[in-house]
Amino acid sequence: MKTLPSTDVVIIGGGWTGLLMAKELSARSAVSIVVLERGRSRIPEYSSGMDELDYFVRMHMMQDPSREAVTLRHHDKENSLPIRQYGAFLPGSGVGGTGEHWGAVYPRLMPDCFELQSKTVERYGAAKLPEDHTMQDWPVTYDEIEPFYARSEREVGVCGKAGNLNGKKIEGGNIFEGWRSSEYPMPPTITPYFSELFRGGAKSLGYHPYNNATAVTSEEYTNPDGVSRPACAFCGFCERTPCMINAKAQPTNVLLPVVRQRKSVTLRTNATVKRIVHDSAARTGKARGVTYIDESGEEIFQPADLVVLASYTLGNTHMLLLSGIGTPYNPATGKGALGKNLTHQVSFGVQAFLPKPLNKFMGAGGTGVRISDFDADVFDHTHLPFIRGGMIGAMSVGTQPLSTFGTTPSSMKLPRWGSAWKKASIEYFDRTGVIAFSGEQIPHKGNYFDLDPRYKNPMGDPLLRMTMNWQDNERKMAEFMNAKMVEIGHAMGAKEVNPFPGYGDYDVVRYQSTHIQGGTMMAKSPDLGVVNSYQQHWEIPNLFVIGASTFPNSGSSNPTPTILALTYRTADAILDRYLKKPAPLA
Amino acid sequence: MRRRQFLILSAASIGGVLVYSLDRKASRVFAQEKSAQTLKIPLRFFTKDEAMIVAAAAARIFPSDDSGPGAKEAGVVIFIDRQLAGPWGRDRYRYAEGPFDENGAREFGYQGKATPRETYREGLKGLKDFDSLTSEQQDKKLQQIENTHLFALLRQNTIEGMFSDPVHGGNADMVGWQLVGFPGPRMSNYDEVDKHFGEAFRPKPVTLEQVLHRKVRPSEDEDTASA
Numbered sequence A: 001m002k003t004l005p006s007t008d009v010v011i012i013g014g015g016w017t018g019l020l021m022a023k024e025l026s027a028r029s030a031v032s033i034v035v036l037e038r039g040r041s042r043i044p045e046y047s048s049g050m051d052e053l054d055y056f057v058r059m060h061m062m063q064d065p066s067r068e069a070v071t072l073r074h075h076d077k078e079n080s081l082p083i084r085q086y087g088a089f090l091p092g093s094g095v096g097g098t099g100e101h102w103g104a105v106y107p108r109l110m111p112d113c114f115e116l117q118s119k120t121v122e123r124y125g126a127a128k129l130p131e132d133h134t135m136q137d138w139p140v141t142y143d144e145i146e147p148f149y150a151r152s153e154r155e156v157g158v159c160g161k162a163g164n165l166n167g168k169k170i171e172g173g174n175i176f177e178g179w180r181s182s183e184y185p186m187p188p189t190i191t192p193y194f195s196e197l198f199r200g201g202a203k204s205l206g207y208h209p210y211n212n213a214t215a216v217t218s219e220e221y222t223n224p225d226g227v228s229r230p231a232c233a234f235c236g237f238c239e240r241t242p243c244m245i246n247a248k249a250q251p252t253n254v255l256l257p258v259v260r261q262r263k264s265v266t267l268r269t270n271a272t273v274k275r276i277v278h279d280s281a282a283r284t285g286k287a288r289g290v291t292y293i294d295e296s297g298e299e300i301f302q303p304a305d306l307v308v309l310a311s312y313t314l315g316n317t318h319m320l321l322l323s324g325i326g327t328p329y330n331p332a333t334g335k336g337a338l339g340k341n342l343t344h345q346v347s348f349g350v351q352a353f354l355p356k357p358l359n360k361f362m363g364a365g366g367t368g369v370r371i372s373d374f375d376a377d378v379f380d381h382t383h384l385p386f387i388r389g390g391m392i393g394a395m396s397v398g399t400q401p402l403s404t405f406g407t408t409p410s411s412m413k414l415p416r417w418g419s420a421w422k423k424a425s426i427e428y429f430d431r432t433g434v435i436a437f438s439g440e441q442i443p444h445k446g447n448y449f450d451l452d453p454r455y456k457n458p459m460g461d462p463l464l465r466m467t468m469n470w471q472d473n474e475r476k477m478a479e480f481m482n483a484k485m486v487e488i489g490h491a492m493g494a495k496e497v498n499p500f501p502g503y504g505d506y507d508v509v510r511y512q513s514t515h516i517q518g519g520t521m522m523a524k525s526p527d528l529g530v531v532n533s534y535q536q537h538w539e540i541p542n543l544f545v546i547g548a549s550t551f552p553n554s555g556s557s558n559p560t561p562t563i564l565a566l567t568y569r570t571a572d573a574i575l576d577r578y579l580k581k582p583a584p585l586a
Numbered sequence B: 001m002r003r004r005q006f007l008i009l010s011a012a013s014i015g016g017v018l019v020y021s022l023d024r025k026a027s028r029v030f031a032q033e034k035s036a037q038t039l040k041i042p043l044r045f046f047t048k049d050e051a052m053i054v055a056a057a058a059a060r061i062f063p064s065d066d067s068g069p070g071a072k073e074a075g076v077v078i079f080i081d082r083q084l085a086g087p088w089g090r091d092r093y094r095y096a097e098g099p100f101d102e103n104g105a106r107e108f109g110y111q112g113k114a115t116p117r118e119t120y121r122e123g124l125k126g127l128k129d130f131d132s133l134t135s136e137q138q139d140k141k142l143q144q145i146e147n148t149h150l151f152a153l154l155r156q157n158t159i160e161g162m163f164s165d166p167v168h169g170g171n172a173d174m175v176g177w178q179l180v181g182f183p184g185p186r187m188s189n190y191d192e193v194d195k196h197f198g199e200a201f202r203p204k205p206v207t208l209e210q211v212l213h214r215k216v217r218p219s220e221d222e223d224t225a226s227a
């Protein structure tokens, strides 16, 4: 195996977290940094992104399952099967990672998400906790990361309206949100018709609608690094595609322009990391570097003093399992934390059939109106058969025909093809809007990651296996929310609303979200988690694991603002403390 | 390599629209020339007989009727032929390692071994002479196979062929987009997005190549190796 000259820092993954870490470390130190990204740069192709077939359906931007797949089983007694084509979640590959084709919705987590277990017990008593839950508080609180949220909003360039400025509630913003030290750097985007209808409907029922925060530009914007982006043009080709004009924030248009200028950073593409090479020992273990496969198929050893794992929830957990770092979780004994607390946000929608055309081809990622009246613990759960909740909203992200043609009111009882179906599908094509829910999944004893015993990737390594199913709490939450959403649909003027049929088993076909958390969770002590609050590995202090894999539980909010806030906090800790004295930070 | 086969379409069968033939030349067939003109389209994957069956099935799934043109006018069969000849058709981007559990629950997605090409080739054997049946007989036959993987692909690919950018071979003359009022890839809706509330705003559709003023290479051309 070829061994390269050593580098101070090696970062595995060139997505949101990896490139942000490279930017931060290179801004305030002279360390040499190598970023290894398994995919290539696709920036020259971005102008062809307005093709629904190749980008939305054939998934041009997404991770290629023939190279890296994940398997699923619903419980320990079932045989796992590979997810042969991604559907429920759509991780990315290539420079910028998933952040290139993301939706850019940019809300913070509710403050009590960080203290899920203790706050729930405080209000309702321990008897209220769902059976077989594995909730535990984060080793960091909302108040501690608030400044990092604010910093990320300025750098990423986010628009929205505050609903809670330093504790003062502001009508029109989300009055249920955690306190904010500053207003959003840009005002909210224009609200398209469908979302405006939702605002009216929600208001008439006494709820508190607000314009969603999003990382698309509502006006021309220059961030503190001097990177400028033009105002969004609402072309409607946004989520699942890269932006043609850089109005949607992406790692390649927010971070890469800065990172590219830094001589201390080397970005190597087509470099698939295979293992983290390490010497093990409790709390004094040492990572030596990483091995990776380059474009020609050659295996290469890249020695490094500090290893940062930034390869998304799935990659992070997989890499530690493959490298034999940490103790894999055993659901029978409850021992071990690696792979534990896998959560996937609860996402579903109801279809509202509205009387007037919506012109839904116009829109932008994250644009829309939501309510948080049923989020977190905003509403009283004393007499409800579940805990926690989520946001209900009507987004106007731009709708294309392949993904939406063929939706008709269920009362019409139509076949799924032929003349009658065609006629009704044309009639309702631009009169159907989806009211969507995004909620918390409570971590559960039976939902976790490990290595699959049967299926392998082309490098001969076992695939990552998810053991995952919806539990009672999610099913009951969905039932409750469904009724609220149907009610809002009618209040918006819908002639009919197709309700959510309810959760069967966890389904890999229907898109849910790419908001998967856990696997390398953070905790206040080594027996409870994989990393400390600085996302530093408990056993190997020169290894940092960044991304949503460190979340002990899902929030209802889209995860990236929290992912980035925690990345800033980790970068500061590395710069201000670790580089001066390489040792455990907690 | 097998001998190249052609799909011969009479102009009457595609009522006066633009058809992008498989060698990328656009041919416009005018209504008034109807019966006089035929189009000879080289096929990339299907045999001529298979293409006729698929065209007929797509035309029942998405018929041409009083609500507007359908799969026939959009050239859906041409779209499907190209998709099958390309990387999607041979599962280039699917995890295709065994063991296969053909009876895996629906929640696991399609778990079969057969690629889309194999599913079509095998499945179409069961639809021999389908194109010479009456519409009623065709519908009956399709109802019989409604729960098969072949039908799922046929339905999905027919919708794709109706509404994909014309660069992929279907949606000829943007008939699919015109049917539903979708304008295609418009670079900017900035001046319109806060207007037209409650009224249909229907700008004239444009294709990706028209917007970009250059050729676009669709994914099916990534790999044009013959079947």
Ligand SMILES: Cc1cc2nc3c(=O)[nH]c(=O)nc-3n(C[C@H](O)[C@H](O)[C@H](O)COP(=O)(O)OP(=O)(O)OC[C@H]3O[C@@H](n4cnc5c(N)ncnc54)[C@H](O)[C@@H]3O)c2cc1C
Binding pocket: A012, A013, A014, A015, A016, A017, A018, A036, A037, A038, A039, A089, A090, A091, A092, A093, A094, A095, A096, A097, A098, A099, A101, A102, A103, A104, A105, A106, A239, A240, A271, A272, A273, A274, A310, A311, A312, A313, A315, A366, A513, A514, A515, A546, A547, A548, A558, A559, A560, A561, A563
């Ligand atoms: C369709 C879609 C919509 C979304 N919408 C939103 C939204 O609206 N709001 C929100 O907050 N979030 C959204 N997300 C999620 C968001 O994209 C992720 O949270 C975010 O990108 C995570 O950043 P990351 O750096 O952890 O991972 P990524 O951005 O995925 O980056 C990880 C990188 O690591 C690379 N990598 C992996 N393994 C290896 C290896 N072994 N060797 C080398 N490189 C490797 C990958 O190729 C990738 O480039 C969405 C995601 C999708 C798919």
